[in-house]
Amino acid sequence: MNKSKQFEREGLEFLNKGNDQKALECFGKAVSLDHLNYQALRNLLLTAHRLGLTPDATIVIRDLIQEYPSDAHMLTIAREYTDLVQGKAMAMAPLTTIFPSKDRPMQAPHGYSNFKKLLELMPFDNPYDNFNFNAVPQDISGGGGDRVFDKYLEEIDVHLIVEVGSWKGASAVYFGSHLKERNIDGVVICIDTWLGTINNMIEYNDPIWGLRKYYVNGYPRLYTQFLANVSHRGLQNYIVPFPNTSSIGAKWLKHHSILADFIYIDGSHEEEDVYKDVLDYWPIVRPKGFLTGDDWHSGGEGIKNAVTRFVKEHNLHLDIAGTKWIIRKA
Numbered sequence: 001m002n003k004s005k006q007f008e009r010e011g012l013e014f015l016n017k018g019n020d021q022k023a024l025e026c027f028g029k030a031v032s033l034d035h036l037n038y039q040a041l042r043n044l045l046l047t048a049h050r051l052g053l054t055p056d057a058t059i060v061i062r063d064l065i066q067e068y069p070s071d072a073h074m075l076t077i078a079r080e081y082t083d084l085v086q087g088k089a090m091a092m093a094p095l096t097t098i099f100p101s102k103d104r105p106m107q108a109p110h111g112y113s114n115f116k117k118l119l120e121l122m123p124f125d126n127p128y129d130n131f132n133f134n135a136v137p138q139d140i141s142g143g144g145g146d147r148v149f150d151k152y153l154e155e156i157d158v159h160l161i162v163e164v165g166s167w168k169g170a171s172a173v174y175f176g177s178h179l180k181e182r183n184i185d186g187v188v189i190c191i192d193t194w195l196g197t198i199n200n201m202i203e204y205n206d207p208i209w210g211l212r213k214y215y216v217n218g219y220p221r222l223y224t225q226f227l228a229n230v231s232h233r234g235l236q237n238y239i240v241p242f243p244n245t246s247s248i249g250a251k252w253l254k255h256h257s258i259l260a261d262f263i264y265i266d267g268s269h270e271e272e273d274v275y276k277d278v279l280d281y282w283p284i285v286r287p288k289g290f291l292t293g294d295d296w297h298s299g300g301e302g303i304k305n306a307v308t309r310f311v312k313e314h315n316l317h318l319d320i321a322g323t324k325w326i327i328r329k330a
């Protein structure tokens with residue numbers, strides 16, 4: 001990570017702790033090191049505005065526009081900032097407050113604003129648009145969520161859940177329903193290739209976990225089933241699919257400096273893959289948030305080995321609830 005990104009990340013951590021002043025200093029350093037660190041720049045302007053330093057922030061963005069008059073991103077930020085200053089409230093998507101903490105109340109209490117903000121960062125439009133889910137009967141067999149998570153989710157101010165490994169959406173639907181039932185303006189990002197695990201390919205005829213029936217012209221269309229299941233459950237405004245590998249998903253979240261409240265790891269079950277997922281996603285858990293996962297049972301030796309190794313190496317406490325494993329961040 002370059003120095004500017006590092007300062008930006010520190011700034012986000014201060015924001016999460018409610019220390020706007022320190023956050024502002026970090027964003028300031030990030031922007032002075034790299035004027036084109038747009039994320040840091042937006043956060044700098046937003047935080048300055050919130051601290052009542054609007055005139056200073058205005059000078060910053062005015063100078064940058066003079067220096068980069070044809071930079072489209074810069075012009076967008078300037079326009080959004082102007083809207084914000086003129087009281088057109090949420091025009092400037094506050095990327096760092098997508099996932100506010102307890103001492104940082106939501107700025108946009110109405111509906112699905114976090115879903116929309118997240119979607120804006122994606123390289124695709126709303127995946128549910130023009131999707132006729134009624135043409136795909138619901139089939140949500142798979143793992144699923146587990147009510148054992150209820151108490152952990154209720155303990156924290158949850159707005160962003162990251163799921164690694166969604167299959168047909170059983171667990172995603174549990175997480176999405178948790179948000180919807182409580183009227184939480186939150187979102188679940190589901191990171192999956194929708195190409196299956198090694199077991200799904202080897203035991204391809206398994207009625208629940210087999211991949212065979214999803215192949216069309218030699219390529220699985222499992223994703224279509226996932227999208228249909230989410231839609232049948234009416235959770236289109238709570239679940240954003242991220243069709244890629246877990247490794248790219250983690251890089252993407254880090255790139256956007258996004259921290260999650262709760263992460264659920266249920267992708268590849270191979271020991272070395274699980275270890276890598278845990279390593280990749282731990283830094284993305286926000287302070288006091290949770291890193292969790294599935295398959296703590298006799299058939300999940302690889303998972304147990306990987307998680308135990310990680311916990312020992314990082315001197316962390318591990319909770320087991322049913323078949324789920326849970327690590328809380330300090």
Ligand SMILES: C[S@@+](CC[C@H](N)C(=O)[O-])C[C@H]1O[C@@H](n2cnc3c(N)ncnc32)[C@H](O)[C@@H]1O
Pocket residue numbers: 141142143144145164165166167168169170171172191192193194195196197244245246247266267268
């Ligand atoms: C056990 S299933 C997930 C089950 C799901 N959580 C449920 O409740 O039904 C594992 C999923 O992880 C995905 N997967 C495996 N390796 C992956 C990787 N490296 N990156 C992204 N997804 C992966 C597979 O495509 C598969 O859909």
